[in-house]
Amino acid sequence: MTDEAAKPGHKMFTSMQDAIALVTGGASGIGQACAARLADQGARVVIVDVHSSPGHSSIATKHKNHVEFVVADVTNESQMLSVVEYIRGKYRRLDIVITSAGICEFQPTFNFDNNEPHKLDTFQKILTVNTLGTFNTIRLTAGLIGLNAPDADGLRGVIVIIGSTTGIEAEMGLVAYSASKAAIHSMTLPLAREFASVGIRVVTVAPGLTDTPMFRVNPAAAQEGAKKKWASLAAVPKRLVTAEEVAHMVTAVIENRAVNGEIIRVDGAARNF
């Protein structure tokens, strides 16, 4: 990083090599692919995640000087404030935020076989991590992005939210997850409008079924079933989305300054799950 880049008030990055990025959920799956792609393009990336997965150590080793890992829970105000203070202290600025931290769990709203309603704490946990955690990250990081001096377009930075096609149309059993993703989709336009005055774009990338550890925790038979169903619904390609394809869209959004306030599907035109 140049001395100029280290000064607060430095204009928004013109190439990834000048950019400082924060990626929540960056130790795994889509977040990790985003962090790797940004680092490959020269950005400095701070990953925020709750655990030290093997994925985290491999990404940190591969991108030694470009990726660092900070343990924090996106739902925790003081931990996320500490992350922002850490970035402010070390880099003096922040340009890109990608919110990829999330959890998913299947549960019927009412199980008619054993008369069991959906657990309220499961619903609460999913909404807390996916929705509140995303909002917490955005509300605490926007101020630091806003300190960048605006460029000729009045831009200071960009926030990319990882949504999901399940926020638009989801299969049964995913009521909590679907609600959590629909909620963050709904934040996109009001956030883009609110942050327009300071030049921060806000865009949601909504992946379809993506081959990541979140998907692979399912039993093998369930994975095979979901793959077949997805293939039958997708126009083309008739396979799961890859984390790298999602990361590709995320970096396209970061680079394309005209994209704002939009929800972009990455799903091979799969519909009606």
Ligand SMILES: NC(=O)c1ccc[n+]([C@@H]2O[C@H](COP(=O)([O-])OP(=O)(O)OC[C@H]3O[C@@H](n4cnc5c(N)ncnc54)[C@H](O)[C@@H]3O)[C@@H](O)[C@H]2O)c1
């Ligand atoms: N895999 C899919 O099919 C798919 C499809 C659409 C959207 N998504 C979304 O993409 C995002 C990434 O999912 P993924 O598939 O890469 O899953 P993943 O499980 O591989 O990665 C999610 C990461 O988020 C982290 N995380 C969870 N709770 C956290 C918390 N409270 N604080 C900080 N980090 C936390 C996890 O530790 C993990 O590293 C999620 O928001 C998910 O909802 C996934």
